[in-house]
Amino acid sequence: RGLLGHVADALANLQVVVATVEPDLGHRGQASFVVTKDNPGLRLGKKESKIGIRASQTAEIVLEDCRVPGDQLLGGEEKLQKKIERGRSGKSSGSSGALATFEITRPTVGASALGIAQAAYEWTLEHLAGRSENGKPLLQEQRIQQVLADVATEIEAARLLVWRAAWMGRNGVPMTGGQGSMSKLKGGDVAMWATTALMDLVGPEAQSMDCPLEKWFRDAKIYQIFEGTAEIQRLVVARLQATEYAERLQYAQQVAQDNSSATPAAEKKPAKESAPAAA
Ligand SMILES: Cc1cc2nc3c(=O)[nH]c(=O)nc-3n(C[C@H](O)[C@H](O)[C@H](O)COP(=O)(O)OP(=O)(O)OC[C@H]3O[C@@H](n4cnc5c(N)ncnc54)[C@H](O)[C@@H]3O)c2cc1C
Structure with missing residues (x-):
């Protein structure tokens, strides 16, 4: 129910x-x-x-x-019973199945958000290409170039996060650092920010329902809400990052300890140079 x-x-x-x-x-x-x-x-x-x-x-x-x-x-009855038994015994069963699934599905949501940002960017480029201000083409105006450069850079950053997470998901590499959530978080935030910035660039015309930017602007918002809100993505990423860092640190300490015990005593360097003997 x-x-x-x-x-x-x-x-x-x-x-x-x-x-x-x-x-x-x-x-x-x-x-x-x-x-x-x-x-x-x-x-x-x-x-x-x-x-x-x-x-x-x-x-x-x-x-x-x-x-x-x-x-x-x-997953079947047997797997569920084992999970419940582990839960009752207090043993960790790792992350929840639903959360692990979300980590894999989020890159596709990030990719979808990215498509909105890319469409808005390309439309704006074409729209501005034929326009000028006081005889100067708008695409040569520094204030316009700076915004377009930021939008392009943010889109590329989001794209690389999406590609990485999608590659990890496809190849069965666990996203222990929250890479899936990162890609969706960045994709959603970039789509919302870029559509807003591009509407500002285009000006009053962008407020019209005839301008496709207003649709992409409306479409972008949900990517900060569904499949886990942007705030919750940040919590997921922060927690997974902290856990992953602690594990990396523990691993590094273990390697250092193993190396130290494998090195013959004669080869070991003293921690500090000993003081020269008094003459
Ligand atoms: C159009 C649409 C389609 C959807 N489709 C689906 C679907 O197909 N399947 C599905 O299962 N769900 C779907 N959802 C639900 C969606 O995933 C949830 O609404 C969303 O994840 C937020 O969860 P909630 O509603 O429980 O928000 P709440 O937990 O009530 O949170 C409300 C607000 O508080 C913020 N918040 C909560 N805790 C914290 C915190 N600790 N720190 C900072 N901020 C916090 C949240 O980020 C959010 O902004 C859809 C929602 C929408 C709007």
Whole structure:
């Protein structure tokens, strides 16, 4: 049972629902289920009217006595039981499955945000190309060049983060430093910032509904909200970075210790040069 608010593509044939099966275990007591559209316990609730991504239908999903066959439990019963046992014994089961999944899906969200920023940038370049101010082409105005350079640089920075995270996800490299979240955080922030900066550059015309910048500006906002808000991405990145750094430090200390015990005593240098013997 439950109400899922703001589900993007709520009309999809199937939804993955992360549900609590053992409330006292927090995220360790959660499991993911595939729920199909034809399940009698699933119905659509209120349809949202949004400012952006209006081509994607977003609605509430209501689950009432929604029974799901065992084979629609992602990962299977045995894996879930082991996770619950680990949770009960107090042993760490690593990160939550849902959080690890988000780390892999976030680069695609970052890529989508990046597309908005790139489209807004290219449209603005073309728009400004044919215009001039006091006889001087706008693209030769330093104040314009400086903004365009910043937008291009931020887009490239976001793109590299997205590519890195996508490569890691595709090649099964764990994103222990929050690389997936970083790519989505940067992509969303760049899309929002770049569309705003480009609208400022274009001026009053950009406020018109005839100008595509206003659409990209509206579309950009959701990338700071869904799939984990920008604030929450920062928390995820900060926590994963701290854990990863502590592990790296521990590893480095271990290597130093191993090297030190493997070096014969005669070859060991004294920590400090000893004082010369008195004449
Ligand atoms: C159009 C749209 C589509 C969506 N599609 C889906 C979907 O398909 N599937 C799905 O599961 N969800 C979907 N969502 C839900 C979305 O992922 C959540 O709304 C979002 O992650 C925020 O979670 P929340 O609503 O619980 O916010 P809350 O937890 O209520 O947070 C409210 C605000 O407080 C901020 N905040 C909370 N804690 C902190 C903190 N410690 N420090 C600083 N700030 C904080 C948050 O960043 C946020 O800005 C969608 C939402 C929208 C708007």
